[in-house]
Amino acid sequence: MxxxxxxxxxxxxxxxxxxxxxxxxxxxxxxxxxxxxxxxxxxxxxxxxxxxxxxxxxxxxxxxxxxxPLMPPQYYLDVALxxxxxxxxxxxxxxxxxxxxxxxxxxxxxxxxxxxxxxxxxxxxxxxxxxxxxxxxxxxxxxxxxxxxxxxxxxxxxxxxxxxxxxxxxxxxxxxxxxxxxxxxxxxxxxxxxxxxxxxxxxxxxxxxxxxYQLSHFHLNLCLEPAQEGLIIAASAPLSNQQGNCYRYSARDRRNFTLGISPYYQVSSASSALVTVHAYTFPEHTSLGLRAAELAVTAWASFSDLYGDNQRDFLSIVEADIFDGLETDGLVFLSEWYYQTADPTPQNYFELLVVHETAHQWFYALVHNDQAQEPWLDEALATYSELLFYERHHPELVGWWWDFRVMTHQPEGAVNATIYEHSQYRPYINAVYLLGAQFMQAWRDELGEAAFFEGMQRHAQSGAGKVRSAEDFKAAFFATPDVDLSHILAEFFR
Ligand SMILES: [Zn+2]
Incomplete structure (x- = not known):
């Protein structure tokens, strides 16, 4: 073909x-x-x-x-690998x-x-x-x-x-x-x-x-040339068709399309009425694959409840030889380090990052932001989503989460720093992710539970395919009357 x-x-x-x-x-x-x-x-x-x-x-x-006139960009990719x-x-x-x-x-x-x-x-x-x-x-x-x-x-x-x-x-x-x-x-x-x-x-x-990225339709025909037996392909969308050595995928209204390919991947899957998750692990971490997939399915249910519907229904979690984690639409890479350091408890970065990357399917994929100019809009919210998950599923570990994830790093800086204001990874994480989580807690404390979660859901559902800004985020909450949030913005934002 x-x-x-x-x-x-x-x-x-x-x-x-x-x-x-x-x-x-x-x-x-x-x-x-x-x-x-x-x-x-x-x-x-x-x-x-x-x-x-x-x-x-x-x-x-x-x-x-x-x-x-409403048709998003369409990408047709015919690839020989x-x-x-x-x-x-x-x-x-x-x-x-x-x-x-x-x-x-x-x-x-x-x-x-x-x-x-x-x-x-x-x-x-x-x-x-x-x-x-x-x-x-x-x-x-x-x-x-x-x-x-x-x-x-x-x-x-x-x-x-x-x-x-x-x-x-x-x-x-x-x-x-x-x-x-x-x-x-x-x-x-x-x-x-x-x-x-x-x-x-x-x-x-x-x-x-x-x-x-803007929402687009993607149509991929990936052929292995020369044909090669035994390669496992992880993708941002489920395989729609295979003929011989060619694999076809299509994804509508997504930000991007990502692949991970290896002859060594072991595949574990879990699903619910909301989502199907495939976890791809290297052989030494096969036992963590099903755990990652089931954890993501659980987190997907929690975030659907907290932030509202996500028309996405598919996620690949791919163990990778990379430094950290990387979110893309429908597929996330997780460093093998997170697998190596996992223990049987929920108190480790493996669990935190699976939850974190799942939250990015809302804050990054569903409601998009300018990751260079306003990275806090997806990173602070994905990080704070970890806490919200632990509040629901491990309420006894809320104090541990704040100590382990945030306080031990003594975060400082400006939550709304651009990526260009940092040259080193740790201070960037501390300001945008961790101080960002503290900002979200202060924001929530000031607004109260009902107004906070109504605003979060309003923000998450406000994307309509557009890139949303900090002003859009605030507007989702300023619909709440009679609450002065300016002192919080002054404390955490530059
Ligand atoms: Zn993140």
Whole structure:
């Protein structure tokens, strides 16, 4: 099936190969791409163009017959993974509908994998034939499409990309070790657009996460080439179809799509009426897999009760050779250190982090924030969610939680620090996560139980696909009359 689609794809890019050959880096040319500007070749046949494509993407409804002004970006990713070589070749189509309310003349494509030198190699790019005058500017971390004509509100544009990833070795969330491949932030995306700030694009900091995502639909066809027996694939969504060595996934209204792949993963699963959780562990930690899955299912029920419905119903928890934990939509990585240090009690970071990462499916995934400028909005709330879980399930350990998780680190700083205000991990955690938890407790004490939890639920359900700010958070609570919270903000915020 993949070969048929690749035939389509290469037919589609043929028109621009000769141009690309002299202006774009070849697929085997690593390194930064500085300031190339060129006319964008056009797609003669917009996606989905053929019977083959319809077969490939199965249940996906074509969107090109008519513009839907509310349609989120759609990403079609046709991927060949050589697990042994640790390389991917990717054919990607982005179908983007302009719902900014303004004509778009500059459309940015952020290139997350290019943040590590030598990983991302662009082979070809083309844009649909409705924009024949479009110019393309390619920089190290970004592609800018200068659309001509402009993309009017409610109209859509299609972009094809052909590129390769040469994965780096190491402990990053995009890369490999001798026992796994991790694919987080691995493909080009269109960033969110905000009325007051324009396109939301931030540089990396020395701590924290800097990427901001808009709700999108993802359609992935992942083929192992060459075929390899015994690889276990963890993904942000359940497997929808497998044919031979090709695995298909689709996820609607999600922030991103992440994978973890290893021949060693052991899979444990738990589910409820609300969620299915798969936990992927290395063999030495198999006994902790079911515990992680069941704990996440329990936490999911608690947070559904506390914060309201989450249309997500799936989570992968993936043990990984990384430094800490990393939340993405539908999949979280947890450092093997948390598994190594687990004991049979609830009094350890393994339990805390499973609960914490589950809470991120509300504060990060359901209601999104700018993780670079206002990281406290997901991290303080996910950390405080740990306490709320312990209040419900281990009330005798509330004092332990404050001592172990917060007080022992003597947190200080400003809760609302950006990631750029810290150069070291511990002070950043102390200020944003831990002082953030103390802020949430003070906020709750001042408001009272009913108003606090009503506000939390109002905030959690306020996302509507948008990036929410501190002002939005406060507004969810200031609906409560006659409570002065200014002294708390003055104490914890800069
Ligand atoms: Zn977190």
């Amino acid at each position: 993949r070969s048929a689609v690749r035939v389509w794809a290469y037919l589609a890019v043929l028109a621009m190969i000769s141009l690309a050959a002299c202006t774009l880096p070849a697929a085997d040319t690593p390194g930064p791409m500085a300031g190339n500007t060129l006319a964008a070749p056009t797609i003669d046949q917009p996606h989905p163009p053929s019977e083959e494509s319809a077969l490939l993407w199965g249940e996906i409804t074509p969107t090109t017959s008519a513009d839907d 050589d697990y042994t070589a640790k390389t991917l070749t990717v054919l990607q189509t982005i179908s983007y509908t302009n719902n900014t309310g303004h004509p778009i003349t500059n459309l940015p494509l952020v290139l997350p994998p290019s943040s590590t030198e030598g990983v991302f190699s662009l082979g070809a790019l083309q844009i649909d034939r409705g924009f024949p005058g479009t110019q393309v500017n390619i920089d190290h971390a970004q592609i800018e499409l200068h659309l001509d004509p402009a993309l009017e509100p409610g109209r859509h544009v299609e972009i094809n990309l052909d590129y390769a990833l040469n994965l780096p070795q190491g402990s990053g969330a995009l890369g490999y070790t001798d026992r796994q491949v991790l694919l987080a932030d691995w493909f080009p995306i269109i960033p969110p657009y905000q009325e007051d700030a324009g396109w939301v694009i931030h540089p990396p900091g020395q701590v924290g996460e800097h990427r901001v």
